[in-house]
Amino acid sequence: MTNSTPSPARYYLTTPIYYVNARPHLGHAYSTIVCDAIARRKRALGIDTWFLTGTDEHGQKIERSAEQAGRTPMEFATAISAEFRGLWDRLGLTYDDFIRTTEERHKRGVQKLFATLRDRGFIYKGSYTGQYCVSDEAYVDGPPGIPCPDCGRITETVSEENYFFKLSAFERKLLEFYEENPGFIEPESTRREVISFVRSGLKDLSVSRTSFSWGIPVPGDGKHVVYVWLDALANYITALGYGSDDPKDQARFAKFWPADMHLIGKEISRFHCVYWPAFLMAAGIAVPRSVRANGWLLFDQGKMSKSRGNIVRAETVQEVLGADALRYFLLREIPFGQDGHFSFEALVQRYNGDLANGYGNLVSRVVNMVHKYFGGAVPEAGAETQAETVLRSTAADVIAAFGPDFDEMNFSEALKAVWVLVADTDGYLTANAPWKKPPERSEQEHIAVQARVLATAAEAIRIITALVYPILPESASKVWRQLGQGDIADAARQAFLTDVAWGGLKAGTKFGEPAPLFPRAEKDAIDRMQNLEDQNKKSAVEAAGEGESAAPSPATASPSVVSVQASGHGAGTSATQPQPNPAEHNMTLHTTAPVDSDKPVDTAKVHQVPADVTSTRLSSAPVSAPAGGQLSPADQGSSAEEKPPPAQGSEQITIDDFVKVDLRVAQILVAERVPKADKLLRLEVDLGYEKRQILAGIAQYYEPEKLVGRKIVIVANLAPRKLRGLESNGMLLAASLPDGAPVLASFLEEVPLGARLK
Numbered sequence: 001m002t003n004s005t006p007s008p009a010r011y012y013l014t015t016p017i018y019y020v021n022a023r024p025h026l027g028h029a030y031s032t033i034v035c036d037a038i039a040r041r042k043r044a045l046g047i048d049t050w051f052l053t054g055t056d057e058h059g060q061k062i063e064r065s066a067e068q069a070g071r072t073p074m075e076f077a078t079a080i081s082a083e084f085r086g087l088w089d090r091l092g093l094t095y096d097d098f099i100r101t102t103e104e105r106h107k108r109g110v111q112k113l114f115a116t117l118r119d120r121g122f123i124y125k126g127s128y129t130g131q132y133c134v135s136d137e138a139y140v141d142g143p144p145g146i147p148c149p150d151c152g153r154i155t156e157t158v159s160e161e162n163y164f165f166k167l168s169a170f171e172r173k174l175l176e177f178y179e180e181n182p183g184f185i186e187p188e189s190t191r192r193e194v195i196s197f198v199r200s201g202l203k204d205l206s207v208s209r210t211s212f213s214w215g216i217p218v219p220g221d222g223k224h225v226v227y228v229w230l231d232a233l234a235n236y237i238t239a240l241g242y243g244s245d246d247p248k249d250q251a252r253f254a255k256f257w258p259a260d261m262h263l264i265g266k267e268i269s270r271f272h273c274v275y276w277p278a279f280l281m282a283a284g285i286a287v288p289r290s291v292r293a294n295g296w297l298l299f300d301q302g303k304m305s306k307s308r309g310n311i312v313r314a315e316t317v318q319e320v321l322g323a324d325a326l327r328y329f330l331l332r333e334i335p336f337g338q339d340g341h342f343s344f345e346a347l348v349q350r351y352n353g354d355l356a357n358g359y360g361n362l363v364s365r366v367v368n369m370v371h372k373y374f375g376g377a378v379p380e381a382g383a384e385t386q387a388e389t390v391l392r393s394t395a396a397d398v399i400a401a402f403g404p405d406f407d408e409m410n411f412s413e414a415l416k417a418v419w420v421l422v423a424d425t426d427g428y429l430t431a432n433a434p435w436k437k438p439p440e441r442s443e444q445e446h447i448a449v450q451a452r453v454l455a456t457a458a459e460a461i462r463i464i465t466a467l468v469y470p471i472l473p474e475s476a477s478k479v480w481r482q483l484g485q486g487d488i489a490d491a492a493r494q495a496f497l498t499d500v501a502w503g504g505l506k507a508g509t510k511f512g513e514p515a516p517l518f519p520r521a522e523k524d525a526i527d528r529m530q531n532l533e534d535q536n537k538k539s540a541v542e543a544a545g546e547g548e549s550a551a552p553s554p555a556t557a558s559p560s561v562v563s564v565q566a567s568g569h570g571a572g573t574s575a576t577q578p579q580p581n582p583a584e585h586n587m588t589l590h591t592t593a594p595v596d597s598d599k600p601v602d603t604a605k606v607h608q609v610p611a612d613v614t615s616t617r618l619s620s621a622p623v624s625a626p627a628g629g630q631l632s633p634a635d636q637g638s639s640a641e642e643k644p645p646p647a648q649g650s651e652q653i654t655i656d657d658f659v660k661v662d663l664r665v666a667q668i669l670v671a672e673r674v675p676k677a678d679k680l681l682r683l684e685v686d687l688g689y690e691k692r693q694i695l696a697g698i699a700q701y702y703e704p705e706k707l708v709g710r711k712i713v714i715v716a717n718l719a720p721r722k723l724r725g726l727e728s729n730g731m732l733l734a735a736s737l738p739d740g741a742p743v744l745a746s747f748l749e750e751v752p753l754g755a756r757l758k
């Protein structure tokens with residue numbers, strides 16, 4: 001079941017398949033554009049490439065969104081799926097296949113996979129009562145009313161007969177697999193999270209639903225539909241032909257599976273790095289070679305998403321600046337794997353700085369001068385001087401750096417390297433000023449200088465253009481023609497990236513007509529994009545209904561006992577009996593608190609709760625004194641312990657005292673244990689305007705991997721202090737229960753990062 005066999009001759013890459021509850025925005029375009037750039041480069045390296053994208057159309061969330069829009073789920077899904085596909089086409093994305101999970105080929109494959117898992121003894125019937133987040137289509141561990149740790153929406157209680165997958169049987173196998181294949185998950189932060197999640201124990205996973213019908217029927221038991229994540233993940237094999245009897249499909253599957261890379265958003269790594277390999281191992285199918293997680297595109301201080309209402313559409317940028325400007329910005333501005341801020345200002349700045357004034361201006365100067373001085377034919381460069389030797393050597397360095405950087409998905413670094421060559425070529429041109437004849441230079445000498453300088457600069461441009469082709473395909477294609485190189489798509493088909501080297505531009509080559517590449521964006525470009533977005537929002541009482549914002553109905557208040565009773569196929573044979581809540585206990589809120597006390601704290605009321613009304617008081621958890629329990633000297637790294645705050649009857653303060661405390665909404669990006677400190681967690685939190693490290697004494701109450709992504713409240717203006725040699729910059733806010741357990745403050749509504757509590 002190893003995934004390490006290299007496959008240089010072919011490459012299969014996939015985007016996540018997009019939910020059809022909301023129209024595409026830049027966040028979706030990001031993953032698809034990254035895959036497109038990779039696919040283009042692979043093809044231009046002569047690698048037989050298959051690039052898959054598509055839409056995820058089943059499940060309760062889509063069923064509800066369709067209902068709200070007054071359409072059947074199929075009509076609804078068809079309309080939104082067409083929007084995704086139409087946008088990818090308008091953006092010129094070169095996917096080889098677009099799968100819809102409502103297609104027959106997919107249904108057939110999912111049923112085959114389900115039947116295979118069952119036949120091999122990995123599926124059994126049981127029942128599930130617990131929490132479910134409809135928005136994320138994920139089971140959540142915790143009592144009724146608990147918000148989803150990923151999206152913050154209130155979960156719903158479901159109580160159903162389900163089929164379970166024996167995920168628990170794969171704990172050791174998965175850990176061994178990660179160990180043997182260290183490159184399977186990247187970035188490292190995601191890998192660590194996934195491994196620590198698996199190490200914390202896997203419970204069996206419910207893989208069917210019975211309380212709604214919009215899904216693929218379980219073979220032989222039509223009362224159940226297949227759990228939407230099992231359905232969705234299977235797209236990566238069903239699109240290739242898994243489940244088909246047609247020899248052509250079978251050949252495609254044999255050729256391209258296992259996938260070389262699944263590109264995903266970081267929040268869906270658990271599904272791709274834990275469940276998916278486990279399903280495949282259980283079915284006896286090879287596991288993908290790698291999963292790469294991209295960070296989030298943030299806009300106006302939060303993850304760009306329809307529910308936050310902070311989306312920008314790719315069409316807007318395309319209309320005003322062109323698709324290449326968007327591609328360049330996304331790959332240059334955001335180090336892959338990290339979150340990145342999108343703003344029209346930053347986009348226009350990059351566009352003008354790097355594209356209009358940089359690459360575009362360089363091309364225009366050189367092409368125009370070759371036309372003006374040499375009738376549009378590349379002159380003979382003649383003997384090199386030191387200036388040409390230096391530029392040629394820079395080009396060689398850039399060529400050597402670009403490939404490895406790009407192939408390791410360091411797109412930003414790869415582009416930075418190319419822009420060194422852009423800047424140096426520009427500088428070379430200016431220094432040698434072929435447009436200016438010094439009086440002491442003879443006419444003949446001057447022509448020789450012009451020839452040398454322009455032929456050299458044009459060659460540098462040819463190299464720059466070849467390298468950036470996968471990222472700027474439209475512009476590279478125009479430049480290629482202007483350089484007299486013909487159709488760049490033909491060159492790509494002939495694997496022109498296999499030998500990018502100095503010296504390819506032959507003297508005598510006839511240049512094409514100069515044409516503008518990146519007209520400078522004037523001040524109104526930002527307004528135009530903003531206006532397009534505003535207009536779009538106005539007309540956005542969308543056909544899609546509420547889309548992502550389809551809010552789950554309020555949680556049922558009934559006290560729930562989460563339980564699973566095994567029955568039927570495989571019951572009782574599992575190595576581990578199913579636990580109260582299957583599976584999605586992972587990376588979700590775990591609570592040690594009594595059920596009733598675990599309701600999310602309405603932080604809007606934080607400062608209004610009189611401390612003596614209830615024994616549950618709100619307190620700042622725990623740089624040094626956790627809301628629950630105090631830190632041991634070992635955790636503190638010194639014997640100095642802060643006094644716990646007074647339990648009751650706090651003295652009154654004025655509003656002026658209160659406003660001194662800067663309480664802010666933050667999101668946990670990283671959470672990990674501090675070695676040799678039982679109670680301490682090291683957190684990295686994002687305040688929207690900055691990221692910081694906080695040490696919190698909650699390790700005995702919260703498992704770190706379950707905190708990642710969660711929105712919390714912090715005291716932001718607390719003086720920093722050091723604990724166990726690490727600086728802590730702030731405090732978390734939590735309620736302290738009578739037994740000392742902290743319950744982190746959280747929100748029922750969406751809140752932007754950095755929002756102040758007052």
Ligand code: MSP
Pocket residue numbers: 015016017018019026027028030031056232233234235263264265266267268295296297298303304305
């Ligand atoms: N349907 C599932 C994926 C199933 S794959 C077998 C899903 N769909 S989604 O539409 O919600 O998200 C699809 C992808 O878009 C995810 O990788 C997600 O991270 C990405 N993005 C959505 N908004 C984003 C940003 N604002 N920024 C970056 N990527 C984001 O999850």
